[in-house]
Amino acid sequence: MVTLKQLAKELNVSISTVSKALNNSEEIGQETVKRVKELAELYNYKPNKVALSLKQNKTNTIGVIIPDILNHFLAKALFGIEREANLHGYNIITCISNESLVKEKESLQLLASGSVDGFILCVSEETQIKNEVEHFKKTMSQGHPIVMFDRVAHDVLCDKVIVDDYDSTYRATKSLLDEGRNKIAFISNIDELSVGKLRERGYRQAILESLGQELLSLKIRKGEDSHQKIKSFFKDNQDIDGVIAADSTSGVIAINMAVHFKRKVPKHISVIGFSSKSVSIHSVPPLTAIRQHAKKIGAKAAQLLIKRLQTPATEELQFTTKIIKTTVVKTKSTLKAL
Numbered sequence: 001m002v003t004l005k006q007l008a009k010e011l012n013v014s015i016s017t018v019s020k021a022l023n024n025s026e027e028i029g030q031e032t033v034k035r036v037k038e039l040a041e042l043y044n045y046k047p048n049k050v051a052l053s054l055k056q057n058k059t060n061t062i063g064v065i066i067p068d069i070l071n072h073f074l075a076k077a078l079f080g081i082e083r084e085a086n087l088h089g090y091n092i093i094t095c096i097s098n099e100s101l102v103k104e105k106e107s108l109q110l111l112a113s114g115s116v117d118g119f120i121l122c123v124s125e126e127t128q129i130k131n132e133v134e135h136f137k138k139t140m141s142q143g144h145p146i147v148m149f150d151r152v153a154h155d156v157l158c159d160k161v162i163v164d165d166y167d168s169t170y171r172a173t174k175s176l177l178d179e180g181r182n183k184i185a186f187i188s189n190i191d192e193l194s195v196g197k198l199r200e201r202g203y204r205q206a207i208l209e210s211l212g213q214e215l216l217s218l219k220i221r222k223g224e225d226s227h228q229k230i231k232s233f234f235k236d237n238q239d240i241d242g243v244i245a246a247d248s249t250s251g252v253i254a255i256n257m258a259v260h261f262k263r264k265v266p267k268h269i270s271v272i273g274f275s276s277k278s279v280s281i282h283s284v285p286p287l288t289a290i291r292q293h294a295k296k297i298g299a300k301a302a303q304l305l306i307k308r309l310q311t312p313a314t315e316e317l318q319f320t321t322k323i324i325k326t327t328v329v330k331t332k333s334t335l336k337a338l
Contacts, residue, residue: 080298
């Protein structure tokens with residue numbers, strides 16, 4: 001492989017001149033730039049990215065750590081991150097934590113060893129359950145900024161991108177109350193996660209503000225059969241006339257179980273859940289869904305990190321939390337528009 005030194009020797013110019021010409025420096029005349037680029041193209045010259053990153057002390061690469069690549073929301077967020085990063089000349093390296101604290105720590109340590117300039121991540125389930133955050137703080141103290149999205153560690157001072165989990169669930173519950181629903185249940189299989197807790201608080205607040213309503217919730221633990229749990233829940237609570245689902249599948253299952261028990265949707269029961277279009281269509285009628293705009297979340301996370309990476313060390317940026325507003329896509333699983 002040809003090097004800068006070889007190009008410089010053949011052109012009878014300095015290595016510095018070749019480097020500047022390849023980077024379109026205004027210090028180099030157009031004729032010299034043309035000669036250098038033509039010879040570089042002839043020899044199929046490729047810059048040594050490792051050497052360049054060591055010299056510039058940056059890699060123009062972002063490390064992305066997500067808990068589950070099969071999760072539709074996370075996959076779309078990853079798409080948004082990559083697209084935005086590419087627009088600004090950054091590449092990404094993605095690691096999957098598989099909801100493991102150990103795997104998350106290993107991924108941070110591996111990528112922080114000269115491979116990336118900073119991180120965008122969604123905190124693993126085990127990390128949130130154990131409330132361990134020192135590995136994030138250590139990574140940041142070593143000069144690698146972190147932007148968290150969706151699931152975040154509130155004890156870590158860094159940029160964050162979240163949705164209005166509390167407010168959107170509060171508003172969804174209020175909309176079912178406005179329909180005249182008298183027994184609204186909350187179903188969740190993400191109770192251990194920060195987003196799950198916020199969504200439950202929104203539901204609880206709306207119910208507590210109403211008159212004559214009781215709290216009723218079903219928490220589905222990891223490894224439990226969601227279909228069987230929801231089926232038993234409906235069997236034990238046959239007067240449920242509204243459901244708020246905190247995750248992407250419980251709402252769809254709730255509609256299907258209501259139909260199984262000869263309950264008409266939305267005449268007898270209304271159902272709203274956090275879901276994407278690809279999941280919400282798997283029930284009849286399709287689920288009225290709270291959309292989180294995963295691509296927008298990913299793009300905003302990338303923008304925050306790149307801004308921090310490109311801000312001179314002499315300038316101090318305040319940490320910020322960006323809240324992305326959800327929207328509701330109404331279908332025939334509810335009576336009224338939200």
